[in-house]
Amino acid sequence: MAGGAVDALYLRPGANLTYLTGIRRQRPHATDTNAYADWIEGAYIGPERLVLVAPRMGSEFFLHQARGKPWVSDVRVVLEGEDPARVMREVLHRIAPGARRVAVDDRAWVPMVEALHAAGFQLVLASGLIDPLRMIKTADELERMRRTAAVADAVYAAVLKVLREGVRELDVAHEIDYQFAQHGADYPAFVTGVRFTRPDSDRLHTIRHSQRRLAPGDAITFDFGCVYEEYCSDFGRTAFLGSPPAEVAAMLEAVVEAQRAAMAAMRAGQITAEEADRTARDVLDEAGYGDYFTHRLGHGIGVTVHEPPYLETGDRTVLQEGMTFTVEPSSRVPNGYACRVEDVVVVTPGGAVPLTQAPRTLAVIE
Amino acid sequence: MAGGAVDALYLRPGANLTYLTGIRRQRPHATDTNAYADWIEGAYIGPERLVLVAPRMGSEFFLHQARGKPWVSDVRVVLEGEDPARVMREVLHRIAPGARRVAVDDRAWVPMVEALHAAGFQLVLASGLIDPLRMIKTADELERMRRTAAVADAVYAAVLKVLREGVRELDVAHEIDYQFAQHGADYPAFVTGVRFTRPDSDRLHTIRHSQRRLAPGDAITFDFGCVYEEYCSDFGRTAFLGSPPAEVAAMLEAVVEAQRAAMAAMRAGQITAEEADRTARDVLDEAGYGDYFTHRLGHGIGVTVHEPPYLETGDRTVLQEGMTFTVEPSSRVPNGYACRVEDVVVVTPGGAVPLTQAPRTLAVIE
Numbered sequence: 001m002a003g004g005a006v007d008a009l010y011l012r013p014g015a016n017l018t019y020l021t022g023i024r025r026q027r028p029h030a031t032d033t034n035a036y037a038d039w040i041e042g043a044y045i046g047p048e049r050l051v052l053v054a055p056r057m058g059s060e061f062f063l064h065q066a067r068g069k070p071w072v073s074d075v076r077v078v079l080e081g082e083d084p085a086r087v088m089r090e091v092l093h094r095i096a097p098g099a100r101r102v103a104v105d106d107r108a109w110v111p112m113v114e115a116l117h118a119a120g121f122q123l124v125l126a127s128g129l130i131d132p133l134r135m136i137k138t139a140d141e142l143e144r145m146r147r148t149a150a151v152a153d154a155v156y157a158a159v160l161k162v163l164r165e166g167v168r169e170l171d172v173a174h175e176i177d178y179q180f181a182q183h184g185a186d187y188p189a190f191v192t193g194v195r196f197t198r199p200d201s202d203r204l205h206t207i208r209h210s211q212r213r214l215a216p217g218d219a220i221t222f223d224f225g226c227v228y229e230e231y232c233s234d235f236g237r238t239a240f241l242g243s244p245p246a247e248v249a250a251m252l253e254a255v256v257e258a259q260r261a262a263m264a265a266m267r268a269g270q271i272t273a274e275e276a277d278r279t280a281r282d283v284l285d286e287a288g289y290g291d292y293f294t295h296r297l298g299h300g301i302g303v304t305v306h307e308p309p310y311l312e313t314g315d316r317t318v319l320q321e322g323m324t325f326t327v328e329p330s331s332r333v334p335n336g337y338a339c340r341v342e343d344v345v346v347v348t349p350g351g352a353v354p355l356t357q358a359p360r361t362l363a364v365i366e
Numbered sequence: 367m368a369g370g371a372v373d374a375l376y377l378r379p380g381a382n383l384t385y386l387t388g389i390r391r392q393r394p395h396a397t398d399t400n401a402y403a404d405w406i407e408g409a410y411i412g413p414e415r416l417v418l419v420a421p422r423m424g425s426e427f428f429l430h431q432a433r434g435k436p437w438v439s440d441v442r443v444v445l446e447g448e449d450p451a452r453v454m455r456e457v458l459h460r461i462a463p464g465a466r467r468v469a470v471d472d473r474a475w476v477p478m479v480e481a482l483h484a485a486g487f488q489l490v491l492a493s494g495l496i497d498p499l500r501m502i503k504t505a506d507e508l509e510r511m512r513r514t515a516a517v518a519d520a521v522y523a524a525v526l527k528v529l530r531e532g533v534r535e536l537d538v539a540h541e542i543d544y545q546f547a548q549h550g551a552d553y554p555a556f557v558t559g560v561r562f563t564r565p566d567s568d569r570l571h572t573i574r575h576s577q578r579r580l581a582p583g584d585a586i587t588f589d590f591g592c593v594y595e596e597y598c599s600d601f602g603r604t605a606f607l608g609s610p611p612a613e614v615a616a617m618l619e620a621v622v623e624a625q626r627a628a629m630a631a632m633r634a635g636q637i638t639a640e641e642a643d644r645t646a647r648d649v650l651d652e653a654g655y656g657d658y659f660t661h662r663l664g665h666g667i668g669v670t671v672h673e674p675p676y677l678e679t680g681d682r683t684v685l686q687e688g689m690t691f692t693v694e695p696s697s698r699v700p701n702g703y704a705c706r707v708e709d710v711v712v713v714t715p716g717g718a719v720p721l722t723q724a725p726r727t728l729a730v731i732e
Contacts, residue, residue, distance in 0.1 A: 015398060024573055028396055029556035031598055032381060032473075032670040036678070039472075057661055080680050106405075106476050107398075110491060113479050125476060170547045174540070181536045186574045190395035207390055208552045232397055295423055304398040312402070314446050 006124055007099035008092055009045040010116075012108055013062075015303040016130050017043050018230050021050065021072070023065045025230070027187040037078040039111040040088045046095030049073040053091055056080060085115045092121075103129055131308050135300060136322045141231065142346060145302070145324055148185070148228035149344055149355035152235035155179040156222065156358050163220060163239060163365045169194050170209035176224050185226035189234065189305045193223030197338045216242035221330075221340045225305060232305045234326045235356055236342030239363035249362060251331050252339040254287035256360045258329040259341050262297060262311075266319055266327075266345065266352035273315035280329045289331040298326040301344055323347045324355075372490050373465035374458055375411040376482075378474055379428075381669040382496050383409050384596050387416065387438070389431045391596070393553045403444040405477040406454045412461030415439040419457055422446060451481045458487075469495055497674050501666060502688045507597065508712060511668070511690055514551070514594035515710055515721035518601035521545040522588065522724050529586060529605060529731045535560050536575035542590050551592035555600065555671045559589030563704045582608035587696075587706045591671060598671045600692045601722055602708025605729035615728060617697050618705040620653035622726045624695040625707050628663060628677075632685055632693075632711065632718035639681035646695045655697040664692040667710055689713045690721075 011017040018025050021043065035041075035055040044051045052075045054062040059077045066072040073095075078087050092099055102116060103126040116123060137145065158179045162172060172194045180188055194209070196218040214220065218241050225234035238252055262280040265271055271279075277297040284293045296312035299305075301324055309317035311325060328342035341360050345352035377383040384391050387409065401407075401421040410417045418441045420428040425443045432438040439461075444453050458465055468482060469492040482489060503511060524545045528538060538560045546554055560575070562584040580586070584607050591600035604618050628646040631637055637645075643663040650659045662678035665671075667690055675683035677691060694708035707726050711718035 026573065027557050028394065029671065030394055030553050031555045031593060032672060033556060034665070034672040034676075036676075036680070080678065104476055107473070108476050110470055110472050110474050110479055110489070113476055114489065114491075117483070123476070123480065125480075174544045174547060177543070178540045181540060181575060187396050189397045190399060191393050207392060209547060227397060299400070305395065306398060306400040310400075310402075312446065314402070 006101045006103040006129070007046070008096035008101075009103045009126060009129070010042060010105065010108065010112070011045070011126060012042040012105045014105065014107075016105060016126060019130070019134055019303045020045075022069060023052070023062075023072070026061060036080045037082065037084040037087070039109045040078065040084045040115075042105070044091045044095050046099070049095040051076055051091050051095055053078060053087065085118075088112070088115060089119050134302055134307060135309065136320060137302060137324055137346070138322070141302065142322070142324070144229045144231040145233075145344065145346070146355050148226060148231045148233040149235075151180065151183045151185050151226055151228050152224070152233040153356050153358050154183055155224070155226075156235065156237060158182075159222070160239065160363055160365070163214065163241060165214055165216060165241065167214050168210070169196055169212050172214075172220075173209045176222075180226040185228045186230075187227055189225040189227045189232040193221070195221045195338060197221065197332075197336065199336050201337075202335045214241055219244075219248055219337045219339065221338050223340065223342065230303055232301050232303065233356075234301055234305055234328075234342060234344055235358075236328055236330075236340045237358060237360065237363065238339045238341065239365055241365045244362055244364060248337050248339065251289060251337065252341070252362050254284055254289050255329050255331050255339050255341050257287075258283035258293075259327050259343070259360070262327050262329070263345055263352040263354070266325070266347055268319060268321040268347050268349045271319055273309040273311050273317045273319065274313050276319065277311045277313060280327070284329060284331065292331040292333055293329055294332070295330070298328050300324065301326055319347045321347055321349060325352070327352060372467045372469040372495070373412070374462035374467075375469045375492060375495070376408060376471065376474065376478070377411070377492060378408040378471045380471065380473075382471060382492060385496070385500055385669045386411075388435060389418070389428075389438070392427060402446045403448065403450040403453070405475045406444065406450045408471070410457045410461050412465070415461040417442055417457050417461055419444060419453065451484075454478070454481060455485050500668055500673060501675065502686060503668060503690055503712070504688070507668065508688070508690070510595045510597040511710065511712070512721050514592060514597045514599040515601075517546065517549045517551050517592055517594050518590070518599040519722050519724050520549055521590070521592075522601065522603060524548075525588070526605065526729055526731070529580065529607065531580055531582060531607065533580050534576070535562055535578050538580075538586075539575045542588075546592040551594045552596075553593055555591040555593045555598040559587070561587045561704060563587065563698075563702065565702050567703075568701045580607055585610075585614055585703045585705065587704050589706065589708065596669055598667055598669065599722075600667055600671055600694075600708060600710055601724075602694055602696075602706045603724060603726065603729065604705045604707065605731055607731045610728055610730060614703050614705065617655060617703065618707070618728050620650055620655050621695050621697050621705050621707050623653075624649035624659075625693050625709070625726070628693050628695070629711055629718040629720070632691075632713055634685060634687040634713050634715045637685055639675040639677050639683045639685065640679050642685065643677045643679060646693070650695060650697060658697040658699055659695055660698070661696070664694050666690065667692055685713045687713055687715060691718070693718060
């Protein structure tokens with residue numbers, strides 16, 4: 001248990017649990033769902049035992065996931081009417097008798113945190129133990145990252161075919177989600193982004209995919225990715241309906257050059273996360289688009305779409321071989337055109353190597 | 367502040383915040399996303415002031431949501447490099463000087479909970495204060511519940527048209543999600559459920575919508591709902607491709623009768639949540655399907671798809687006028703046919719009145 005720093009580890013169903021144990025995740029619901037005792041749900045891991053705790057309603061999933069995994073000692077199904085706090089304490093005692101320090105998922109629920117405090121446990125954030133492991137991908141993880149990236153490439157090729165005058169943003173977004181399913185992905189890793197922009201655009205804060213219809217003269221920016229074999233892709237490109245004006249071509253060229261420069265600079269052991277961000281930002285500053293690049297250059301990616309390190313000011317992590325990042329410079333003129341490009345890359349001694357193959361040039365739709 | 371029980375309230379972006387303030391939610395992502403200082407994000411509410419705290423990256427949404435809401439005193443944007451715990455303490459001091467007891471969302475993040483403890487605050491679960499308010503819907507809320515229910519009815523009518531031999535479960539599920547968007551919904555309230563069952567079915571634990579193709583002799587069960595004007599629908603019906611055997615017709619008849627009996631019994635002030643569950647269970651027990659009804663009869667529904675009270679053993683809440691529930695008995699033979707029906711209802715003195723209108727009879731597809 002991390003060199004004696006903690007006696008036990010509590011993980012909710014989710015990315016850390018999948019990463020450490022192979023117990024898969026279900027697609028989360030968009031609004032809160034509940035089951036009796038759901039706040040103690042998850043894995044309780046001691047030095048030698050792992051017990052899954054599952055509310056009776058929904059427990060079939062965990063019983064199924066435990067099959068063929070000898071490292072799962074038991075699935076403790078909680079019946080309606082049992083005292084969840086008592087079950088939690090009993091299970092912790094089983095997996096780590098005398099435990100004092102428990103590491104918990106950073107998004108464990110408050111009733112669980114308060115019950116642990118009430119039982120006298122000291123809490124530690126699980127991220128401090130697990131994030132360093134997750135940052136460096138193994139060969140097997142990189143193979144999975146390549147396969148989920150290949151799905152993104154294939155979906156992009158398919159979705160370009162539906163771009164025509166009159167199609168709505170929501171039509172294109174739903175086609176992307178449908179194509180993910182067609183290609184065997186589990187579900188979108190994040191809400192699929194499709195934007196039609198033009199010189200008089202004005203819409204940044206919508207709740208839902210819009211009814212806006214594609215018209216000649218629109219730039220189309222994509223931001224999408226899926227969960228495939230539990231690993232995430234995250235992909236961006238720019239297309240144009242009709243004959244692109246010089247300003248769009250020039251803007252995308254600068255964005256692609258910023259990405260290229262950052263990727264070339266991202267050599268293992270030779271650069272920090274914030275320096276990589278700076279490299280791309282310098283290119284866009286020089287080309288006059290710096291004010292339109294308003295987010296970080298990228299983020300670590302793996303079993304979740306965003307994970308440390310982050311390519312942003314303040315993150316001084318030295319990039320290491322086997323780290324995977326998005327590299328996603330963009331330029332968005334307020335109420336005007338937007339251009340973006342995004343690839344997932346793996347850091348190597350010679351620079352960052354993209355896992356996606358689709359051309360970065362403007363996809364011009366006639 | 368709830369009769370002096372708490373000095374301040376901290377809510378993450380989400381259902382409680384939407385319910386209390388009208389600040390809308392964005393559709394959540396399926397895997398974790400992160401931004402600098404995201405663990406202090408949300409609303410800090412004192413006796414006279416409400417301050418929104420937003421990480422710089424993504425703050426446009428909250429600045430936009432704050433417009434036209436004079437009850438939002440300020441949007442405090444947190445810049446990269448600021449100490450989040452310090453910002454949190456400063457904002458709490460601004461909205462409730464000298465505060466000691468803070469109510470927090472039950473799913474606030476652990477770093478926030480630990481930082482509040484470290485700063486000497488006592489914590490209370492926000493659910494204890496807000497759930498009782500959310501249980502009883504106002505006239506305006508009931509109008510919204512009717513409109514989101516009407517979307518479910520319309521989507522059901524549309525999706526029946528795509529049921530034909532050879533269509534896959536994933537095709538039908540994506541059509542439902544697409545129809546939600548067509549009808550102006552924001553997004554599905556939960557993962558859309560479509561199941562094809564037959565006497566040799568065997569599949570309960572999948573991660574994704576399946577490739578299984580519809581064949582004559584399949585029963586098709588639906589379980590879907592959307593978020594529309596921030597309120598949730600949740601709807602279920604059963605269809606059949608081809609000529610249904612007597613066993614399916616009889617099973618659905620028992621399920622519908624169980625629902626009808628429960629709805630008739632759900633008179634305001636006259637019955638508890640667990641007694642309503644028992645009423646439906648008795649009907650299915652009597653008809654010989656009791657062992658196949660493995661979940662609770664229903665759940666409260668409003669700004670989230672599941673919320674108290676719950677129609678299950680152990681919930682002794684007396685039903686009151688204006689409460690809204692799902693009533694969703696089902697019968698699922700292991701590896702065999704499944705039948706289900708589900709409506710959202712509002713409790714009245716004369717019983718529960720459904721908000722959805724679609725016929726509950728088996729939809730036979732020729």
